[in-house]
Amino acid sequence: MRLKIIRLVIASFFVVLGLGLIYLQIIQGQHYYNLSVNNRIRVVPIEGIRGRILDRNGIILADTRVSFDVFVVPQELEKEKEMFVFLSKTLDVDQKELEKTYKKKMIAQFVPVAIAQDISRDKAIVLEEHKFRFPGLIIQLGAKRDYPLKSIGAHVLGYVGKMSPSKKIKFKEYGYAIPKITGYSGIEEYYDSFLKGKDGGLQVEVNHRGEQVRLLGMRTPVRGQDMTLTIDSRIQKIAADCISKYIGSIVVLDLDSGEVLGMVNSPSFDPNVFVKASESNKRAKLFSDPKAPMLNRAIGGQYPPGSVFKIPLAIAALDSGKITANSTFSCNGFYSLGRRRFRCSHSHGMQNFTEAIAHSCNVYFYNVGLILGAQKIREFAHLFGLGMRTDIDLPYEEKGLIPDPDNYYKRAKRRWSKGDTLNFSIGQGDVLVTPLQVVNMMATVARDGKEIPPRLLKSAADIKKVQGYLERDINIPKPYFDLVKGGAKAAIADYAGTARVLYMKDLLVMGKTGTAQTSGKKKTHAWFAGFCPETKRKIVFCVFLEHGGSSYNACRVAKELLQSMKKQNIL
Amino acid sequence: MNGNLKKIIFTLIVVIIVIGLVALYSASYQNIRVPRKIFYGQLVMAILGIGAIWALSYFDYRKFYDMAYILYAVNIIFLIGIFIFGRYALGAKRWIEFFGVNFQPSELMKLSVILVLARYFTDQKPTISFYRQSLKGGFWADLLIPLFLVVFPMLLIFKQPDLGTALLLLGIFVVILYASGISYKYFLGLLVFCAMAVPLLWSVMKPYQKDRLLVFLNPNIDPLGAGYTIIQSKIAVGSGQIFGKGWLAGTQNQLNFLPERHTDFIFSVIGEEWGLIGSFFLLSCFFALIMLGLNVVEQTKEKFGYLAALGIITIFALQVIINIGMVLGLCPIVGLTLPLVSYGKSSFLVFVLMLGFLLNLSRRRTIF
Numbered sequence: 001m002r003l004k005i006i007r008l009v010i011a012s013f014f015v016v017l018g019l020g021l022i023y024l025q026i027i028q029g030q031h032y033y034n035l036s037v038n039n040r041i042r043v044v045p046i047e048g049i050r051g052r053i054l055d056r057n058g059i060i061l062a063d064t065r066v067s068f069d070v071f072v073v074p075q076e077l078e079k080e081k082e083m084f085v086f087l088s089k090t091l092d093v094d095q096k097e098l099e100k101t102y103k104k105k106m107i108a109q110f111v112p113v114a115i116a117q118d119i120s121r122d123k124a125i126v127l128e129e130h131k132f133r134f135p136g137l138i139i140q141l142g143a144k145r146d147y148p149l150k151s152i153g154a155h156v157l158g159y160v161g162k163m164s165p166s167k168k169i170k171f172k173e174y175g176y177a178i179p180k181i182t183g184y185s186g187i188e189e190y191y192d193s194f195l196k197g198k199d200g201g202l203q204v205e206v207n208h209r210g211e212q213v214r215l216l217g218m219r220t221p222v223r224g225q226d227m228t229l230t231i232d233s234r235i236q237k238i239a240a241d242c243i244s245k246y247i248g249s250i251v252v253l254d255l256d257s258g259e260v261l262g263m264v265n266s267p268s269f270d271p272n273v274f275v276k277a278s279e280s281n282k283r284a285k286l287f288s289d290p291k292a293p294m295l296n297r298a299i300g301g302q303y304p305p306g307s308v309f310k311i312p313l314a315i316a317a318l319d320s321g322k323i324t325a326n327s328t329f330s331c332n333g334f335y336s337l338g339r340r341r342f343r344c345s346h347s348h349g350m351q352n353f354t355e356a357i358a359h360s361c362n363v364y365f366y367n368v369g370l371i372l373g374a375q376k377i378r379e380f381a382h383l384f385g386l387g388m389r390t391d392i393d394l395p396y397e398e399k400g401l402i403p404d405p406d407n408y409y410k411r412a413k414r415r416w417s418k419g420d421t422l423n424f425s426i427g428q429g430d431v432l433v434t435p436l437q438v439v440n441m442m443a444t445v446a447r448d449g450k451e452i453p454p455r456l457l458k459s460a461a462d463i464k465k466v467q468g469y470l471e472r473d474i475n476i477p478k479p480y481f482d483l484v485k486g487g488a489k490a491a492i493a494d495y496a497g498t499a500r501v502l503y504m505k506d507l508l509v510m511g512k513t514g515t516a517q518t519s520g521k522k523k524t525h526a527w528f529a530g531f532c533p534e535t536k537r538k539i540v541f542c543v544f545l546e547h548g549g550s551s552y553n554a555c556r557v558a559k560e561l562l563q564s565m566k567k568q569n570i571l
Numbered sequence: 572m573n574g575n576l577k578k579i580i581f582t583l584i585v586v587i588i589v590i591g592l593v594a595l596y597s598a599s600y601q602n603i604r605v606p607r608k609i610f611y612g613q614l615v616m617a618i619l620g621i622g623a624i625w626a627l628s629y630f631d632y633r634k635f636y637d638m639a640y641i642l643y644a645v646n647i648i649f650l651i652g653i654f655i656f657g658r659y660a661l662g663a664k665r666w667i668e669f670f671g672v673n674f675q676p677s678e679l680m681k682l683s684v685i686l687v688l689a690r691y692f693t694d695q696k697p698t699i700s701f702y703r704q705s706l707k708g709g710f711w712a713d714l715l716i717p718l719f720l721v722v723f724p725m726l727l728i729f730k731q732p733d734l735g736t737a738l739l740l741l742g743i744f745v746v747i748l749y750a751s752g753i754s755y756k757y758f759l760g761l762l763v764f765c766a767m768a769v770p771l772l773w774s775v776m777k778p779y780q781k782d783r784l785l786v787f788l789n790p791n792i793d794p795l796g797a798g799y800t801i802i803q804s805k806i807a808v809g810s811g812q813i814f815g816k817g818w819l820a821g822t823q824n825q826l827n828f829l830p831e832r833h834t835d836f837i838f839s840v841i842g843e844e845w846g847l848i849g850s851f852f853l854l855s856c857f858f859a860l861i862m863l864g865l866n867v868v869e870q871t872k873e874k875f876g877y878l879a880a881l882g883i884i885t886i887f888a889l890q891v892i893i894n895i896g897m898v899l900g901l902c903p904i905v906g907l908t909l910p911l912v913s914y915g916k917s918s919f920l921v922f923v924l925m926l927g928f929l930l931n932l933s934r935r936r937t938i939f
């Protein structure tokens with residue numbers, strides 16, 4: 001009896017086992033089969049090499065080169081101590097430092113840990129020769145972005161970095177994915193999808209350790225496109241050199257085509273810093289620096305334009321018929337509005353149109369501004385692209401600001417007053433523009449009203465000729481432009497012109513200075529925006545010095561820039 | 572009892588051993604982690620073992636009755652000796668070196684406990700009393716003394732630590748006690764007591780043993796640590812589907828995803844490479860062997876042989892059920908081998924002895 005019960009109990013257990021087998025192998029069979037396939041097949045991504053960035057003459061601005069990285073697989077380590085001693089000797093790094101990075105970066109036993117990145121070729125060869133002594137040591141080839149011009153023109157190029165950690169985790173399963181590199185700011189970000197290569201990969205069969213057993217398939221990676229920019233790296237070098245003592249930016253455009261020939265900011269940064277893992281300190285410093293070296297001031301900095309703003313104002317006044325070339329106003333050093341006095345730089349006396357521009361007479365333009373009215377000024381500022389994005393092919397362009405007198409109350413909590421109109425007339429008050437807007441405005445004036453949006457891309461493999469940029473004609477009669485240009489010419493040619501320092505016998509320069517007051521007790525911003533209409537390559541440019549003092553400083557920088565360009569036979 | 576039964580059982584044993592060898596050859600085929608020499612070692616053991624089983628079947632099994640207490644005492648000494656001379660491997664002290672051969676006393680203890688219990692109950696009352704259910708020994712003699720005989724080696728084995736074998740001894744005790752005709756009052760009392768002791772057991776378990784139990788409940792809590800084995804084992808068996816991936820072609824096995832595939836997890840190799848057909852065949856062989864073994868027990872009229880044979884079948888059945896159960900993820904991983912199939916000299920040797928004993932009974936008409 002009891003034996004029968006034992007028999008029954010055992011038999012029922014076997015029934016359970018049999019059912020378990022049927023469940024696993026038939027009902028769940030396909031599922032587990034798929035799991036077993038996933039278990040053994042891995043896709044090892046091979047990153048497509050990022051395309052190069054070239055200047056208009058084919059000089060390399062950003063390149064991808066081979067780098068050597070040292071990895072350690074924790075679970076395969078045998079002689080840990082010995083290996084670290086060897087590594088510290090070969091790599092010339094403190095042994096404790098190496099062990100610290102190793103411990104810090106270790107995620108799991110089977111995930112390779114990056115001990116040192118981008119070591120020199122010689123060191124890599126030495127390590128490769130001794131690799132057999134230390135199982136678990138891997139020297140891996142990688143691709144590293146390289147910027148040969150370093151900090152010159154860095155803001156145009158941007159930089160590359162690893163994708164944000166949240167995205168990375170998705171690729172990280174089993175630690176096989178190479179962290180993806182992506183562009184940040186500048187051309188690297190704007191044209192990231194073009195520059196980025198198409199990733200290929202190896203399909204390999206692996207064992208439990210993830211070691212390759214055999215190769216099952218391969219898809220070759222595709223190289224990203226090379227992008228040729230309109231930038232001239234000679235101009236970049238000159239401009240960077242000229243402005244290095246100041247904070248500010250220089251933008252140089254080709255007058256005929258609107259192509260950006262140069263765009264530099266100071267202070268700048270070295271994009272190579274973002275490539276090397278070991279330079280995280282330098283990176284952190286860049287972001288915390290109060291001088292904001294990462295900011296592309298030419299498109300992302302917003303400043304009051306000061307007297308440069310008088311150019312659109314002058315055209316507005318002529319076009320609306322409020323004044324003629326012969327209209328004169330008398331300047332005795334200030335303009336009285338009620339009890340307030342709005343000052344001028346000097347007591348200019350009687351000023352006609354040309355003189356007013358050449359001498360940058362505030363009182364003249366106070367009068368003009370009041371005749372025009374704030375709304376009209378605003379209309380013409382917008383007409384010349386001030387306070388609007390130029391839509392240049394760079395990310396993070398700022399808009400600036402042209403105040404709207406009708407909706408002023410909403411923002412300022414007070415009504416727009418006549419005094420505001422006066423400030424507005426000389427580019428002060430709430431007006432904010434970017435240096436690129438100023439140079440673009442100057443270019444439109446120099447072209448007699450034809451606006452060509454500035455751009456950086458000259459060509460790429462897919463794009464033979466860059467199209468789709470809207471050229472626009474501002475319908476203002478040419479004589480008015482000639483009058484304004486006369487003033488801009490006089491600013492340099494006239495003995496009392498504000499930009500007299502720029503006078504050069506062999507080079508005709510026209511332009512307008514600007515000295516913009518800023519809030520607080522900081523020094524004024526210095527502007528000079530001008531163009532060279534008679535050189536072999538016609539250019540229009542803008543020099544902006546943040547808290548650079550008088551516009552005289554900007555003129556000095558501009559002169560240095562033009563002279564160097566002339567010397568190098570660019571102009 | 573006839574020679575026919577003996578021949579069938581013997582054939583089943585040989586078939587199971589051969590299946591084990593085929594699986595072990597595949598498990599060691601890549602020569603990574605599981606070296607080839609394991610297969611050749613087991614091959615030699617198998618040939619000697621089959622011979623030994625045949626030879627043992629002619630041996631007078633009553634000698635086991637005489638040796639029972641001596642064997643038990645010597646085995647206890649070995650178990651204590653482990654703590655002094657034992658070899659440390661895989662996080663446990665289970666092996667002792669004996670004339671240059673590594674030996675696992677806990678394996679032999681299974682046989683010793685069976686023999687000593689069988690002898691104890693035989694001495695208590697020499698006839699098989701199916702009809703009058705209760706022995707007249709009372710609580711002390713019927714329950715506590717035999718319980719002590721089991722619990723003492725159990726604790727020693729548990730200390731090694733080897734939870735699986737320790738619990739196996741308890742299983743043998745329960746079945747033999749039940750078969751010896753103890754009153755249901757005592758028997759159920761023991762089961763209740765065991766159930767109450769579970770929380771106590773939890774508190775003295777090693778962390779890794781707790782992990783295994785938790786992982787059994789949910790393997791995904793630690794898929795790369797404690798849960799790894801069970802997940803990989805289930806993938807292996809399940810992916811075999813109906814016809815299997817073919818001999819030497821199981822990816823889980825050949826690419827090393829299966830840990831312990833030559834010992835505790837050999838069944839997953841069979842499940843992966845031979846599919847449902849192969850695993851059902853092996854399961855049927857085991858089932859037939861156990862059922863025929865119980866026939867042998869049924870036909871044995873002498874109490875010592877009866878109880879000892881029942882103990883042997885019990886341990887055989889328990890190990891098959893628990894081992895395959897853990898490979899399929901139906902019970903926690905406790906580290907028990909699959910009899911006659913798993914690699915492991917001590918385990919194999921003890922099963923050879925036990926099955927030799929069983930065949931010996933099947934041959935004899937032992938009527939007292």
